[in-house]
Amino acid sequence: MLTLEDGETSASCFIAPHPRVAPYLSTYYFTAIEGPDGQEIRDWMNPEWASVRFCWLGQTRGSIYDGPFRDVPPAHFAGPTTVTQPFSAARAHIASIGFLPLGWHRFMREPAANWANRIDEASLVKTILPFDSMLDQVRDAASPEAVAELFDAILIAAMDGHPLTDAEAEEEQRIIAAHAVLVDPATSTVAQMTDRLGMTVKQLHRFSLKLFGFPPKLLIRRQRFIRTMAAVIHNPAANWADALDLQYYDQPHFNRDFREFFGMSPDQYRRLPHPVISAAAKARMKALGDPLQALQRPEGTPPA
Template sequence: MTVGESASGPAAAVRVATRFFPVSEALRPYCSIIYLTEVEAPPGVRVEDYLHPEWSNLRFIDGEASFAAVGGGAPDPAPHFIVTGPTSKATCFVAGPMRAWGIGILPAGWAKFFALPAEDVADRFVDGAAHPAFAAHAPLAKTLRRTKEAASAARLIDDHFVGLLATAPRDDPTIFAAHAALIDDALTSVAELAAKLGLSERSVERLSRRAFGFPPKLLLRRQRFLRSLARFMLDPSMSWIATLDYHYYDQAQFTRDFQRFMGMSPRTYAARPKPILGAAARARAAALGEAMQGLHKPGG
């Protein structure tokens, strides 16, 4: 069932729509949501947007070649089955007419479904069809291409991952506990996180890199930033000072974080068109309660 839809476009000739489909109860600890993004545009016309820092995603793209770059630089051609690891930098995404199915993978899902540390693909994307850790998922691309009805395609993705649960490794409860702590806006330090988990700070560091992709200090900083950015995405009329998370000392500290995570100033970002993420953030919040995957609560 579709639970959210957004549509926007920089011109009348361009249409960008994103629909969201909830994952089944069995997948809620491991995946955030299934989504379909479609771009309709005249030949030669492309839309560009900057995806916020987030957890991992698998995307299956059909249509004209798309381009992507994590953290700056010229966008490279994106594979049709693109796996993006957890990110601490914005991803520039450029697309013409295309249809892309995606599923968000939470930290516990990364440990459940993929046999490599998250930090190995942090802040980058790989060709899922060529990488041995993801090749087993590549046949989904052909199946989705043959499935025209959106709800049926979403169920195919859900069924695929549910089918993997029977042979997947056991859950690591520490990952769930760490994720829950990280999205708690009262958490202020790595020492406090270690105390909550009953681990040494060195053990927390190892867990964080393996399951979340980054050191815990960076993750805490990222979550603080995302909480602020989410408020703006839901209401772009707000001033930046009004969006600031209460852990920020001042607007200058937020501006430094914005440059670190998005690669541009808040003013530059606010002035940019957001053909993919603008309305999608509001639709996602309506569907799941959070505008961004990085703020998704473990277990849904």
């Protein structure tokens, strides 16, 4: 469905979902990987929210952080992450749906913490979406646009079949507010989150595990880390010290986070090729204005 130009090993495109489902999703995105002469291409994904991926052609291998590489099921679900997902493929064409925390609440039927830093068969997640049958429908589609229309139809049908209760609608507003506070660069402590959301520390902790997958303190650390990564993607010539988020005391502070989230130093990471992630970040930035999913603000909130 995606065509690679001469010399390219990866291509990506992003398509905005239908307005009815847009508040719940980051985007629909499509990736093609073709290693030269059948060579395996390897890259490292940044921490992000959950997504379901349908590899309709070829095969990918991957892991979470430093786990063993294994074949990834053609229809697989990746929960929210605070660590890298290394992956590889000699050839793969993938269609994906990215879910924001609000989308977890709308479509999933188990706590996000159950899938924190986890990737597995898509049929294993408790959801109102028919993940087990969607791969064959993706294979039959002729283009990314056709797949996007298919995704729209499936998600809208699921929403129509499972209307929100009044309590669930109220919960949506709390999730939007919490997500907006989390991605606000001014948020640096759990106390700030509890004050702005009117929650106790225990309430926020339970809420965060259920909808976001991790404790709030870890999510705040992830956000400052992702903001630094995004700054380098925006300006590849920048050094790490110039790109540091203001919440970092100094570069050693950032280096510790980098080793925890990626299992290597920033300089080691930068020396590695990133053909897939670089192409995806450029395409996402062109389509959506931001290179990384975890920085996307909930719909209807002003930019930071």
